[in-house]
Amino acid sequence: MSKRSIQLLSPLSYRGLLSARSTSRVIPIDGSWYMPNNPRNPKLEFQTERLPNSKFFDLDGVKDDQSSYPHMLPSLEQFNTAMSQLGLRKDDKLIIYDRVGNFSAPRVAWTFQTFGHDNVYLLNNFPSYQTFAYPMETKEYQHPEPTEYKSTEFDSDAVLSFEQFIDIVSDSAKRQEYNILDARSYGRFTGEDPEPRAGLSSGHAPGAKSLPFSKVLGLNNLFLDKPSLQTLIHDQLKLDQDKRTIVMCGTGVTACILKTALDSVGFNKAGIQVYDGSWTEYAQRAGEDLIVKGKE
Known part of the structure; x- marks a missing residue:
């Protein structure tokens, strides 16, 4: 089980990191992404305004392009190619952010860590950064010169496949050995509300607990x-x-x-794994007997 932690960085600490002497570059990464029913365009917003020297990480582009599921992790080769095209180096200090505050950026930070990038920080967060009136970049974005980004590491302990997940939740004894947390809204978890993707059943996996992601966030999504x-x-x-x-x-x-x-409260001593395919994959591949409706 993976025990890597995503490190939170306040806007003030980020500014301090920029001014600190270091042989490594500090590179902000805009990992903004929105649900399909949201009309906002993260790429266009990035072109219009961004943290100085930012690069854009496209969650809809940096993925396993052979999978029918939306955001499965890419292969090591795909990841290295995409990061080389962004002009990144393996020793860069990366500051991940998204425009909502804390929505898609944690996924981007986790992806970098899973592929063995050591210096990864999560800005907590962009709306808070804006309140300080720190500099922003609005000039036309210039695509970077490609580099040779080469990771040789993939942390397989950080991610769970469908086969591994179904083996756990289909066995009443095995699932007692895990905390299984579902970040979707409570209505989707119970099956009372529909999934945003047409034709997908709502509900939850046996043994899962509901913890909508909004419950761990406060004002301005901090x-x-x-x-x-x-x-x-x-x-x-x-x-x-x-x-x-x-x-x-x-x-x-x-x-x-x-x-x-x-991670932020040290609740990772036994390890935390992300089920990569999550409910979109599970609801399509698990049998109806393994889709639970109603309260926990």
Whole structure:
């Protein structure tokens, strides 16, 4: 089980990192992505305004292009090619952000870590950064000169396949060994509300607990402080920190918000895995007997 932690960085700390002496470059990465029913265009917004020297990470582009599911991790070769085209280096210090605050950026940060990039930080967060009136870049974006980004590492412990997940949830004894957290809305979890993707059944996997990602975020989508998160995790959800944890959502994006929240309070000692295909894959491949409707 993966015990890598996503590190949170305040806007003030980010500005300090920029001014610190270092042999490594500090590169902001705009990982903005929106649900299909949201008319906003993250690429166009990036072209219009961005953190200085930012590069755009396209979640809809950097993925397994052989998979029928939306955001499955790319192959190591695909990842290296995409990062080379962005002009990144393996020793760059990466500051990941998205325009909502904390929505898709945690997935991007987790992806970099899964492919062995060491210096990855999550800006907590862009709306907060804007309140300080720090510099923004609005000039026309110039595509970078390609580099030779070469990772040789893939952390297989960080991610869970459908076969691994179904083996756990279909066995009542095995699923007792895990905290299984679902980041979708409670209505989708219970099956009362429809999924945003047409034809996909709502509901949840056996043994899963509902933890909508919005519950770990506060004002301006900042992560809740440590005491508030600890109360949520220990007192309300009554999670067992000695158990391994699996996080999932609709397509593997907002599940990484939960992972980041758990990381921030040290609730990762037994390891945390992201079920990459999440509900979009599960609902299409699991049998009806393994899709639970109703409350936990």
